[in-house]
Amino acid sequence: MTDFIYGVANWVYLGLNYTAQASSAAYRKSVNASQQIRDHRSKIAARESPIEDLPFPNDVADYSYRGLQPGSHIRLLVIEPGHSGELLHCSLEHVDLDAEPQFNALSYCWGDISETRTIFCEGSSVSVTKNLYDALVRLRKLDLATKIWVDAVCINQKDKAEKKKQIHLMRRIYQQSEICFAWLGPHTELDALAFQLLNTIHDYLEIHSGDQNGHSLKPGKIFGKDSTTPGEWDGISRLFARPWFERVWTLEEFVLPRQALIMCGKFSFDAIRFLEVVEFIHSNELETLMLDVEGGYLQSLKVAALRKEFHGQSSGIDLFDTLRNARDRDAFDARDKVLGVLGICQTDLIWTEALGYHMSPEEIYVHVAKQLLTSSDPFRLFSACYPVTESSKDSGRLPSWVPDWSTRISSVPCLEFFEGIDKYSVGGHIPTSINASQSTNGAELLSIKGRKITSLKTLVYRYSTALRKEFRYKHYPHRSTCQKIGDWYFYIALGWFFECWENEPTERPEMTIEQSFLATCWSITPANCGIKRFWETIACAFTNAKRKEAVEFKDQLMKYARESRQHDVKDSVQTSFLHNIDSWTRVRKFCVTLNGMIGWVPIEAREEDVVCVFDGARLPYVLRRTAEEGIYVMIGHCFLHGIMFGEATAGEEMILEDIMLR
Numbered sequence: 001m002t003d004f005i006y007g008v009a010n011w012v013y014l015g016l017n018y019t020a021q022a023s024s025a026a027y028r029k030s031v032n033a034s035q036q037i038r039d040h041r042s043k044i045a046a047r048e049s050p051i052e053d054l055p056f057p058n059d060v061a062d063y064s065y066r067g068l069q070p071g072s073h074i075r076l077l078v079i080e081p082g083h084s085g086e087l088l089h090c091s092l093e094h095v096d097l098d099a100e101p102q103f104n105a106l107s108y109c110w111g112d113i114s115e116t117r118t119i120f121c122e123g124s125s126v127s128v129t130k131n132l133y134d135a136l137v138r139l140r141k142l143d144l145a146t147k148i149w150v151d152a153v154c155i156n157q158k159d160k161a162e163k164k165k166q167i168h169l170m171r172r173i174y175q176q177s178e179i180c181f182a183w184l185g186p187h188t189e190l191d192a193l194a195f196q197l198l199n200t201i202h203d204y205l206e207i208h209s210g211d212q213n214g215h216s217l218k219p220g221k222i223f224g225k226d227s228t229t230p231g232e233w234d235g236i237s238r239l240f241a242r243p244w245f246e247r248v249w250t251l252e253e254f255v256l257p258r259q260a261l262i263m264c265g266k267f268s269f270d271a272i273r274f275l276e277v278v279e280f281i282h283s284n285e286l287e288t289l290m291l292d293v294e295g296g297y298l299q300s301l302k303v304a305a306l307r308k309e310f311h312g313q314s315s316g317i318d319l320f321d322t323l324r325n326a327r328d329r330d331a332f333d334a335r336d337k338v339l340g341v342l343g344i345c346q347t348d349l350i351w352t353e354a355l356g357y358h359m360s361p362e363e364i365y366v367h368v369a370k371q372l373l374t375s376s377d378p379f380r381l382f383s384a385c386y387p388v389t390e391s392s393k394d395s396g397r398l399p400s401w402v403p404d405w406s407t408r409i410s411s412v413p414c415l416e417f418f419e420g421i422d423k424y425s426v427g428g429h430i431p432t433s434i435n436a437s438q439s440t441n442g443a444e445l446l447s448i449k450g451r452k453i454t455s456l457k458t459l460v461y462r463y464s465t466a467l468r469k470e471f472r473y474k475h476y477p478h479r480s481t482c483q484k485i486g487d488w489y490f491y492i493a494l495g496w497f498f499e500c501w502e503n504e505p506t507e508r509p510e511m512t513i514e515q516s517f518l519a520t521c522w523s524i525t526p527a528n529c530g531i532k533r534f535w536e537t538i539a540c541a542f543t544n545a546k547r548k549e550a551v552e553f554k555d556q557l558m559k560y561a562r563e564s565r566q567h568d569v570k571d572s573v574q575t576s577f578l579h580n581i582d583s584w585t586r587v588r589k590f591c592v593t594l595n596g597m598i599g600w601v602p603i604e605a606r607e608e609d610v611v612c613v614f615d616g617a618r619l620p621y622v623l624r625r626t627a628e629e630g631i632y633v634m635i636g637h638c639f640l641h642g643i644m645f646g647e648a649t650a651g652e653e654m655i656l657e658d659i660m661l662r
Helices: 002-009 024-046 130-139 160-167 170-176 189-207 212-217 232-240 249-255 271-283 296-311 319-326 361-372 390-395 465-470 485-501 513-522 532-538 549-565 571-585
Strands: 073-079 089-096 104-107 116-121 124-129 146-149 180-183 260-264 267-270 434-438 444-460 588-593 598-602 610-614 621-625 631-637 657-661
Touching: 073 130, 104 249, 116 130, 124 130, 130 180, 170 249, 180 249, 189 232, 189 267, 189 271, 232 296, 249 296, 249 319, 260 271, 267 271, 271 296, 296 319, 319 361, 532 598, 598 631
Parallel strands: 089 116, 104 146, 104 180, 180 260, 631 657
Antiparallel strands: 073 089, 073 146, 116 124, 260 267, 434 444, 444 588, 444 610, 444 657, 588 598, 610 621, 621 631
């Protein structure tokens, strides 16, 4: 019994394996029994002494690292046994990964680097962040030494050459570790409720695994607000808000290990089961019960998919997909946006070994971009180039065709990543060659075969000057003023309609612009309306797609107009309409080109920017002329009605030329 208590109090094992009959009565009975055991565990764990800030002698010298032997040698931190009220004593052991040593690994956030603690290491001192110190104290056992790999201590952080070599061993380190402990930090009262709910959902999944009748229990009712302890879903939300879930390095640290354990103070939970619970919450739409579904929750869904993909194949995950998934994660160092994910990627060893902290972020990003240009779909690179951060523009060291991976993907247009994007073939299926070179002043240049189609004439973002002038003293047909914000967004769409109306008259010329627009909204089939291409542009020609952002935008716009006509806009329609129009227009502008085409362009596009089609590309791109003759910069991909299916390359009037990007 004593061993059991010590094991629970010192991190080892939380979870209950048992079987039960697949029925609602059996489920409730089992949950009650498992809850009693968990309550017992909590009482035992509560006896554990809190982590104290113990005084450390001032006359202890800093630890001096011995160099590592070449090859696959690493250091392991050996934590000596002790109680929580004692100073932390440890040593560093050199081992060879080829010898398959037994050890665990730690995944954590460094935390505030100005808040440090000191540990004894072979009689000398090593300074670590408080968050790491807390983790090491929790991992320390009472009677046995603990061998664990911790980056901050096991790698000499002052030796850049060593850091470079050790980074390329990270994949092996986490794959060979027996358990990876994911330390979220000290627990709070809400965390207790969160882990209580995690265990309850896991018990449900265990009981109903493979049981077809389990669906009849309606998870939404079992785990809804009326059926769970007050605060449990709030606790889950707070748990996902912890920085660990959004740190870039934790992506591969969560994907690589065979076994992992999430630790939050005195609570712990199997990481694989944790991902199963996250997927269950998503598949049953239980996230509506959470305070926030952004951040860590969404990152956990991505990790669940990436882990399945990684362990389902031996070669790793596509480099571009991994970089895109890591783009909205946090990194203290911009270089980590690449270096922190190489361990799970399909990459050439010789190529990756050239990367390291001896390079600047710009040098690493350019190096990666050139590698991606050799892939089977090099144009994916350009669709990740928008927007370029102001710091990158000012430095002049990051070419416009190189993605700034430090920019979060939430601010990047997602047209490139829609399901069904393969239907586009702007540049046809013509093989193309992309050549990188350097100018005389050292600038990185790219030469691509392409055609300049047209230039941008009119751009409308959220409101139209022409619209305001035309309708300044007019009102929405059934309201004296725009009383609801939805009306204002409706007028935004009317502004887009106004801009393209002059280029293509309606089928009923006696109608005013407003009447024609409302008529198209009220019609059930947009194909029979006045301006068919307007609605096709609103939906980016995804006419048969389901659950696409653009299609939902179009559908909600029409529904809003129809219900507005009847003086009854439902709150659900209003909310959905506002959400879709806001997300779709946040980083886009509606445009009319010099030759009368309409479409969507990046928010940074300007009048007179050029729309170009590259041979073999799926999407067209907006380019901007520079002061240098014949040199352009990449602004981003776009949608232009009338050229998305190879029309621009079908004729001979467009000149094929070498287009230089800087």
